[in-house]
Amino acid sequence: MKNKPQTTLIHAPRQAPQYISSIQPPVFRASTILFKDTDALFNRHWTDDYDYSYGTHGTPTTFTLGDQIAQIEGGKYCLLTPSGLSAINLVNSCFLSQGDEVWVSDNIYGPNMEHLRNLEHRYGIAVKIYNSIDADSFKPTGKAKLIWLEAAGSVTLEFPDLIRLIEKAQQANVLTALDNTWGAGLAFNAFDLNDQHLGVDMTVHALTKYPSGGGDILMGSVVTRDQKLHHQLYRMHALQGVCVSGDDAAQVQRSLASxxxxxxxxxxxxxxxxxxxxxxxxxxxxxxxxxxxxxxxxxxxxxxxxxxxxxxxxxxxxxxxxxxxxxxxxxxxxxxxxxxxxxxxxxxxxxxxxxxxxxxxxxxxxxxxxxxxxxxxxxxxxxxxxxxxxxxxxxxxxxx
Missing domain, CATH: 3.90.1150.10 (Aspartate Aminotransferase, domain 1)
Structure with missing residues (x-):
């Protein structure tokens, strides 16, 4: 069947091979992702490592960048977000519910504190403050759900007692989230801090900073090693419609080598x-x-x-x-x-x-x-x- 010109402009009769070997991986720009057949449509699940079902869930471009960020940070799973603050908010909205207690250092990133105060006012989440260089000031109750760690602290650059704080959190069954933008996965491995392989549950990273390197791309990430935590985050990530563009991901990808x-x-x-x-x-x-x-x-x-x-x-x-x-x-x-x-x-x-x-x-x-x-x-x-x-x-x- 010979199609009319207008149809031919959309359904091209020839298509160049889709993959070549190059230094930089190809850039995929996609909202709609086409399924090969109904088997491909129905024999998939959102928990698959690479769920190619819609652009917000990921493309080869965004998954490739996420895999590299996870490797740099010492984790296994990575979700990309439009900014560092959106990555922080993803963690807060995923793990905090009414009546929970969240602990934050006095030198926490200011917008994170503002977001948590908003949650406290609207939903009754208790925000508790601790001194990052005094682990004894972290005194979780039975309602404690999450502790935010900042290394180094925002503006005043105190380096926290990470090992003792994480030990106390684990003893109290409190999730640990580290803002790792300063360390960038290069200063230390947040998932493996000592000989006992002590580490945080998740890191948040403003890829806007060192990974981007040009002062022109906004992006964030949440990295974990635990599949259960990753699936919880991934579900919230999907429900909120959080995603990044293929072009922005490719720009950050290009900067990682340096x-x-x-x-x-x-x-x-x-x-x-x-x-x-x-x-x-x-x-x-x-x-x-x-x-x-x-x-x-x-x-x-x-x-x-x-x-x-x-x-x-x-x-x-x-x-x-x-x-x-x-x-x-x-x-x-x-x-x-x-x-x-x-x-x-x-x-x-x-x-x-x-x-x-x-x-x-x-x-x-x-x-x-x-x-x-x-x-x-x-x-x-x-x-x-x-x-x-x-x-x-x-x-x-x-x-x-």
Whole structure:
């Protein structure tokens, strides 16, 4: 039968072979996925490792990326989400119900805390706060369902007592979820932390950061080793219609080959900046897990045995500097640009007032306004010069 031109435009008479061998895998863009026959339609189940039934459930492009992220993190199963925060919300909505208790560190990622407070207000989920460097402050009751771990802590970069916190959670039958964006699966294996193979139940990762590497793709992941947990998450993932585009997945996939090289470079550049920042009189405190006087350094040294420490540094200015002074400093930077996130080629800076961010007393933190540096791929000497020039713009009476 010869079709009309309009039909031929949709049902092409010839089709090139679908697979070739190439460095980068092909990109699949699909909402509808066609079944070969009714056997293929009905002899499938959503728990299959690769359920090709609809675009939201996955394509070869998204499954390939998920498999690689799971391997990097030390897990077995991975679900991709449109952002790191959506991955966090997937975990919360999957495992928390009315009357449950969830434990979060005082230095948790701010939007996660905001989301949990919303769940507390609307659904009666009790949010409890613990000190990440004091495992004894984690006191789960029989209602405790989930504990969020942050390594290192948001903004102030305390490294938690991961091993003791996980041990306590397991003893209380509490699920452990680690925001592993800082470590990126490269600083340590969250699923195998010590000789006893102690590990978390699941990790969440903002692939927006180091895996993407370009500051232009939003994506997140949830990785597990346990099939039962994975199926629970996968079901919620499907019910919520959570998915990522094939083009975005391919962009992240393309960046994975250089991720460890970029991570190591930014980590090493951060160490070089640390040595200089510690000598500057304007700072009351420099915060970074690799510093021996930083909170949680012993715990960092315990699990990050390869010495990796990401590319984030926070400094607390001496308390006699006012907000206007710190704003002048940030505005005077040329290479560091004002912006959230990290892991891209461009160095970033952001300022914070900890009084608005913390609920517990943090005796290990000096008084003063905080600035966080996110180290990019520029030469560290140039970044040091940029900070030095900006410090010169501070009021002269503060220089000592």
């Amino acid at each position: 991720m460890e090289l970029r991570y190591k470079h930014q980590s090493q550049s951060a160490i070089q900046l640390l040595n200089w920042l510690k000598l500057q009189n304007e700072f009351a405190q420099v915060l970074h897990p690799a510093l021996s006087d930083s909170a949680g350094h012993l715990y960092w040294n315990q699990v990050c045995q390869n010495g990796h420490s990401a590319g984030l540094i926070s400094v607390i200015f001496k308390s006699d500097y006012e907000l206007a002074d710190i704003r002048t400093f940030c505005d005077s930077l040329k290479l560091f640009k004002l912006g959230f996130s990290w892991g891209g080629p461009l160095s970033l800076v952001m300022l914070y007032d900890l009084k608005d961010m913390r609920q517990l007393e943090n005796a290990h933190l000096q008084a003063g306004l905080l600035v966080r540096f996110c180290i990019g791929l520029e030469h560290p000497d140039d970044l040091i010069q940029d900070i030095e020039n900006a410090l010169k713009q501070l009021p002269k009476q503060h220089h000592k």
